[in-house]
Amino acid sequence: MSLTIEMPKRGSLPVDRRVQARQLTLVLVALLAATSVLSLAWGASGTSLWGALVDLVAGRELSRLDSIVLFDIRLPRLCLGILVGASLAVSGAVMQGLFRNPLADPGIVGVSAGAGLAAISAIVLGAFLPPAIRDLTGNYLVPVSAFFGGWGSTLILYRVSTRRGQTSVATMLLAGIALGALAGALSGILVYMADDNQLRDLTFWGMGSLAGATWTKVLAATPIVLAALAVAPFIARGLNGLALGEAAAGHIGISVQRVKNISILSVAAATGAAVAVAGGIGFIGIVVPHLLRLATGPDHHSLLPNAALLGASLLLAADMIARTVIAPAELPIGIVTAVLGAPVFLWILLKRHGAMGL
Amino acid sequence: MQAFDIEVNLGKSRVLNGVNFTAKPGEVTAIVGPNGSGKTTLLRAMTGEIPYSGRVLLNNTNVASLKPWQLAAIRGVQPQSTTIAFPFTVLEIVRLGLTAGLSAAEKELPLRALEKVGLTGFGTRMYQDLSGGEQQRVQLARVLTQIWRPVVDGTPRWLILDEPVASLDIGHQFTVMDLTRDFSARGGGVVAVMHDLNLTAMFADKVVLMDAGHIAAQGSPQAVLTDANLAQTYGCPLPVSTTPHDGTPFLLPQARHARVT
Incomplete structure (x- = not known):
């Protein structure tokens, strides 16, 4: 090693x-703005709404049909897409930071399944709740239940897979399979018990969909999702530190x-809200x-x-x-995200072969 | 830094048995001993990484009463080895030693710390692409960034190192040990678990020799590193000599069986 040591100059710092x-x-x-406009303008109804959008910007009156399609169908769907996409992506990132592993994802390790089970329970069994509780929770019964379902499964998962501050990836994935299977089985029982109306509510849980978007759902999910996203800046340094391991993270303060605790709560809230309004959307x-x-x-x-931002854009895309590939019918969005996402998951596995004890 | 009556149980076996430990600021204190004697366990108990019974004081304050960020302000800990979960660059790792609300000059500390451990120009390299010894020095740079000044407002800070030279070449062993001397000479305290008894004799002010969960001997290198002490704890003859110019002990171990030529 050379003994002459040059101090790096300010201007010559490496690319930061x-x-x-x-x-x-x-x-x-910019990407989110573009996908938002596209998603408003482009749809299955056969009516391209470009004209309507241009009219709207110019301040001209819209036709009744355009107005309904735009404000009661596409706009709530857009808002819901942004909320759900952002929730899923941030939950994934937080969970990966917490578990110190890029493969942790609420969908894969059973958290979405737990949230889904709780949501289905709320739909099927909600009628048996005392009216006082139903009035109290109102539209929030399903998302709040989903939150607790997601919270419970995340806690179980973390307890099972973490020993002495180190999380075992293999245990986490296997525990996730078990949790997912259990939640799936219990959900199956509830589906059997459901009446026809409830079944219609439940069918979209299979693969997830934004088709049921209403302003009510948007309003129910917004505060939970915003609260979960708002804590992100406060855990960023902590999650960076956790990459060193729990002990070393503690030593840097x-x-x-x-x-x-904050990470698990925010993952549960964001995943729970997303699952409650859009079902299980993976990857x-x-x-x-x-x-x-x-x-x-x-x-x-x-x-x-x-x-x-990217999660919202990707989900809108x-x-x-x-909603267009087999128009006028609609594909569950979970199929699209799985087709795009599963190969990426395999690619990560392939690239990390041998690393991290996998 | 003081520890009183430290006991640690792992499973059913008692790994540390009523250990009393003292290290002074301005000194390098080395903890040595054979494998399984409880060196690292003592260090991990004193840094709160494993449950223990007893009391640990840092600058006369019980560490149990301090918040993580208060401890981090007076104590930096370098673990034995660190695997990183994500593809961070070297500079990003070292920057983790920085706390919020720093002056512009302090934001330069990570680069100066990398320079100190001989890793100038490594900032943009991926941490996981480095060799074990380089990774170890990156971690040391991170810890140095955290407690750059050995004394702040008259209060000494502490550099706690778990086998800091374990996977380093001999040149970098000296780089790192010189850093510890420099840190203690400027008023900070250094506590290091060491394997190399010669380096220990050269650089430590105080040596704590551990054996089977208790302290077998402690004091100056000359007092602790003796034929009798070493033969008893390590279970093999380790003749100790002293350097002619300053009387520093050194070991030149001999094979028990001569090589067949």
Whole structure:
């Protein structure tokens, strides 16, 4: 090693991925704006709404049909898509940070299944609740139940797979399979018990869909999702520190237990809300953080907000495919995300072969 | 840094048995001993990584009463080895040692810390692509960034190292040990678990020799690293000599059986 050591000059600092990540944020904002406009304008109804959008911007009166399609069908669907996409992607990123593994995803490790079970229970068994509780929870009964379902499964998962501060990936994935199977079986029993009306509500849980978007659902999900996303900046340093392991994270001043608690609660809230309004949509939580880490690195300060933006855009794009590819019928969006996402999951496995004890 | 009556049980077996430990600021204190003697366990108990009974004081404050961020302000801990979960660059890892609300000058600390451990220019490399020894020095740079100044407002800070030179080549062993001397010379405290008894004799002010969960001997290298102490704890003859110019002990172990030539 040479003994002459040159101090790096300020101007000659190596490319800083933090700067790249901030630039990427701007690109992703633009991307979300573009997919939003496209998703409003483009649909299965056969009526392209470009004209209506142009009219709207110009301040002209819309036709009644255009107005209904735009404001009562496509706009709530757009809002729901943004909420769900952002929730799924951020949940994935937070969970991966918490478990110190890029393969952790609420859909894969059974958290979505747990949230789904709770949501189905609320739909099927909600009628048996005392009226006082039903009035109290109102529209929130299903999302709130889903939140508790997601919370419970995340807690179980973390307890089972973490020993002495280290999370075993194999245990986590296997425990996720068991949890998912159990939740699936119990959900199956509930589906058997359901009446015809409830069955219609339940069918879309299979693969997930934004087709049932209403303003009521948007309003029910918004506060939960926003609360879950709002904590992201406060756990970013903690999640970065956890990459060193729990002990080392504590030594750099991170309150590890607090970061874990907040992470688990926010994953449960965001996943629960997403599952409650759109069913189980897989792979967004894996694909989005993975692409972002490839682009600008794993720093959670930028990863979490960028994941929200890219997740929203990706889900809107998947939804556009889902509702147009076999128009006038509609494909469940979960099929689209799985077709796009499963190969990426396999690709990660292939690339990481031998690393991380997999 | 003081520890009183430290007991640690792993499973049903008692790994540490009423250990009392003292390290002073301005000194390098080395913990040595054979495999399984409880060196690392003592260190991990004192840093709160494993449950223990007893009391640990840092600058006369019970560490149990301090929040993680208060501890992090006066103590940096380098683990034996660290695998990183995600593809962080070297500089991103070292930056984890920074706390919020720093001046512009302090934001340069990660680069200066990398320079100190001989990794200038490694900032943009991927951590997981480095060799074990390089990774170890990156972690040391991170810890140095965290407690850059050995004394703050008259309060000493502590550098706690678990086998800091375990996978380093001999040149970098000296780089790292010189860093510990420099840190203690400027008023900070250093506690290090060590395997290499010669390096220990050269760089430590105080040596704590552990054997089977208790302290067998402690004091200056000259007092602790003796033929009798070492033969008893390590179970093999380790003749100790001293350097002619300053009397530093050194070991030149001999094979029990001569090589067949």
